[in-house]
Amino acid sequence: MANPASAPLLRVEAITMTFGGIVAIDNLSLDVKQGQILALMGPNGAGKTTTFHVIAGVHKPDRGSIVFEGRDITAMRPDGRCRAGLARTFQITQPFEQLSVTENIMVGARPFHSTMAELRKACEAYADKVGLGDKLDAPAKGLSTGQRKRLELARAMATRPRLLLMDEVTGGVDMKSIPGLIDLVRTLRSDGLTIVLIEHNMKVISELADEAIFMNRGARMVSGTPREVASDPAVVELYLGEAADGH
Ligand SMILES: Nc1ncnc2c1ncn2[C@@H]1O[C@H](COP(=O)(O)OP(=O)(O)OP(=O)(O)O)[C@@H](O)[C@H]1O
Numbered sequence: 001m002a003n004p005a006s007a008p009l010l011r012v013e014a015i016t017m018t019f020g021g022i023v024a025i026d027n028l029s030l031d032v033k034q035g036q037i038l039a040l041m042g043p044n045g046a047g048k049t050t051t052f053h054v055i056a057g058v059h060k061p062d063r064g065s066i067v068f069e070g071r072d073i074t075a076m077r078p079d080g081r082c083r084a085g086l087a088r089t090f091q092i093t094q095p096f097e098q099l100s101v102t103e104n105i106m107v108g109a110r111p112f113h114s115t116m117a118e119l120r121k122a123c124e125a126y127a128d129k130v131g132l133g134d135k136l137d138a139p140a141k142g143l144s145t146g147q148r149k150r151l152e153l154a155r156a157m158a159t160r161p162r163l164l165l166m167d168e169v170t171g172g173v174d175m176k177s178i179p180g181l182i183d184l185v186r187t188l189r190s191d192g193l194t195i196v197l198i199e200h201n202m203k204v205i206s207e208l209a210d211e212a213i214f215m216n217r218g219a220r221m222v223s224g225t226p227r228e229v230a231s232d233p234a235v236v237e238l239y240l241g242e243a244a245d246g247h
């Protein structure tokens with residue numbers, strides 16, 4: 001367990017983010033503790049992906065700050081944040097379709113290795129880690145949705161993050177591939193990674209997350225253990241009726 005008295009690995013402090021007249025994030029604060037798996041939940045349009053964009057530096061918030069390992073990174077560019085130890089996977093996977101699994105992982109990992117041989121070897125190991133060891137030379141375009149999600153994880157891991165933001169890692173994946181993805185996320189955490197996941201599937205959240213934050217209209221509506229959040233009457237009314245079956 002993380003020491004509750006210690007500073008969080010990531011602190012999101014009173015973030016507001018608007019697009020034109022749309023308030024995508026409304027004064028949101030959250031802490032991510034070292035070693036934790038935190039789940040962000042909420043209906044479509046709640047502001048979950050936008051929260052990741054703001055943490056990763058894709059969008060500059062109108063107000064608020066992002067503090068990572070005690071350092072204010074609100075003004076830092078996305079590549080700087082990546083070098084600082086923050087990585088993310090995308091809701092819609094975006095591999096280079098023509099490149100092989102290993103080559104896709106190599107793209108982001110280049111700055112971390114001095115020779116091509118070392119780079120390739122490391123990237124093959126990341127592919128193996130995520131269960132794509134038998135697909136090293138396969139082009140990304142032939143991969144299934146579950147395999148593409150695994151490739152996303154390998155690409156993120158290859159930048160050696162301490163915090164990984166995963167946007168709907170089980171989204172669009174067939175039911176029988178989900179337990180394998182849950183095991184993989186557990187392995188990454190036991191390797192020392194801290195994880196924030198955006199997830200709709202309540203079973204995945206209960207199996208993985210230490211804490212869940214339910215967002216609605218850009219703000220935190222309910223938070224607590226997955227069990228507490230799932231049984232909250234407002235959450236049940238707003239969300240679980242449609243999402244409990246793994247939407
Ligand atoms: N680049 C943008 N320009 C304008 N509006 C945006 C932009 N990005 C997000 N929004 C709006 O901000 C709100 C939050 O969107 P966001 O993608 O963060 O939701 P989400 O919780 O990830 O939803 P989903 O579960 O559907 O992925 C929505 O109303 C969305 O239309």
Ligand SMILES: [Mg+2]
Nearest residue numbers: 048049050091
């Ligand atoms: Mg989203």
